[in-house]
Amino acid sequence: MTVKSTARARKKAAPGVPDSLATGKDAPAELVQLLTPEGERVEHPDYPLTITPEELRSLYRDLVLVRRFDAEATALQRQGELGLWASLLGQEAAQVGSGRAMRENDYAFPTYREHGVAWCRGVDPLNLLGMFRGVNHGGWDPNEKNFHLYTIVIGSQTLHATGYAMGITKDGADDAVIAYFGDGASSQGDVNEAFTFASVYNAPVVFFCQNNQWAISEPTTTQTRIPLYRRASGFGFPGVRVDGNDVLACLAVTRWALDRARSGSGPVLIEAFTYRMGAHTTSDDPTRYRANEETEAWKAKDPISRLKALLEREELADADFFAAVEAESETLGLRVREGVRSMPDPDATLIFDHVYAEPHALVAEERAEYVAYAESFEGGE
Numbered sequence: 001m002t003v004k005s006t007a008r009a010r011k012k013a014a015p016g017v018p019d020s021l022a023t024g025k026d027a028p029a030e031l032v033q034l035l036t037p038e039g040e041r042v043e044h045p046d047y048p049l050t051i052t053p054e055e056l057r058s059l060y061r062d063l064v065l066v067r068r069f070d071a072e073a074t075a076l077q078r079q080g081e082l083g084l085w086a087s088l089l090g091q092e093a094a095q096v097g098s099g100r101a102m103r104e105n106d107y108a109f110p111t112y113r114e115h116g117v118a119w120c121r122g123v124d125p126l127n128l129l130g131m132f133r134g135v136n137h138g139g140w141d142p143n144e145k146n147f148h149l150y151t152i153v154i155g156s157q158t159l160h161a162t163g164y165a166m167g168i169t170k171d172g173a174d175d176a177v178i179a180y181f182g183d184g185a186s187s188q189g190d191v192n193e194a195f196t197f198a199s200v201y202n203a204p205v206v207f208f209c210q211n212n213q214w215a216i217s218e219p220t221t222t223q224t225r226i227p228l229y230r231r232a233s234g235f236g237f238p239g240v241r242v243d244g245n246d247v248l249a250c251l252a253v254t255r256w257a258l259d260r261a262r263s264g265s266g267p268v269l270i271e272a273f274t275y276r277m278g279a280h281t282t283s284d285d286p287t288r289y290r291a292n293e294e295t296e297a298w299k300a301k302d303p304i305s306r307l308k309a310l311l312e313r314e315e316l317a318d319a320d321f322f323a324a325v326e327a328e329s330e331t332l333g334l335r336v337r338e339g340v341r342s343m344p345d346p347d348a349t350l351i352f353d354h355v356y357a358e359p360h361a362l363v364a365e366e367r368a369e370y371v372a373y374a375e376s377f378e379g380g381e
């Protein structure tokens, strides 16, 4: 998708459909929230959450470390150490809240931006960075972490997730699956097909849409005339819009949806209403298509500062705790920087090893040709 003119990007909703309905910007009644931007705990009758101070501190630690790792990755790309980076800045709460709602045997199917979910599943950040450096294809065992490989083909992982969830039902297991995708992906045929299959087969899958307001340069108004979560009703399953910058609401709603799915009640669509604070990827310049005031307004809804405000107000964490998290974040930053810079380049012939599962004469010929070519250079091997 390319950068469109400002006029196109600012396209209005259909006649009779206010922008606020299409984007949900003025629809607080629809938004499940347990923690206000000011850091006040609020209750929601449908999504109660009992949480200990220790769990709150642990969520805060996750949010800070994930943001730090993401910031390091952006800097490493700018220094030429990574080919590309898709920042999660602003979406930490949606990812940590939903990621921490999963049980060990649940399975996540991510896009290319779910670094916070990867963190929750125990995937080492260096594995993710290896992929963006071009030295591995992910580097983690999906079946060990129950976290599938990153998927760049928009929306296709929703079908993989649905098929996996249908398999869980056939196995008689009580696990559940989360399929992550974006607001732009909601327009893809694959996503709508996944909704249909999941619904009619009652598959234990939670569709977790991070509506970060932009699909590269396309605003949500070019994807939908109604709030995205309402699409679910047309497919015959519930949809919920949650404050995607509220880690507690994301945790409670996702936990509810996963439990509902594993108990045999079928899929749920969660629309986590959030904002992509950075560029789409490091190859994009968002100032070309969106207004600075919009980004500034979302800064006031920052997911980390609201949890910090709660911890401070309720005196659930002291200065030593915040200093310890900061120190841990420094250590992580250092490990990430050193780890990336010291990653060995892979043997170029490895690319021929994964073309087919079985040996193939044509691939062997191409491999031999490449080896001879590489050796023809002085010092080549």
Ligand SMILES: Cc1ncc(C[n+]2csc(CCOP(=O)(O)OP(=O)(O)O)c2C)c(N)n1
Pocket: 001, 113, 152, 153, 154, 181, 182, 183, 184, 185, 186, 212, 214, 215, 216, 276, 280
């Ligand atoms: C099938 C397909 N079409 C187009 C693209 C190019 N593309 C990469 S990211 C992107 C936008 C995705 O937006 P969204 O689903 O909202 O997710 P976000 O990147 O905002 O997290 C597009 C169109 C692609 N990768 N795959």
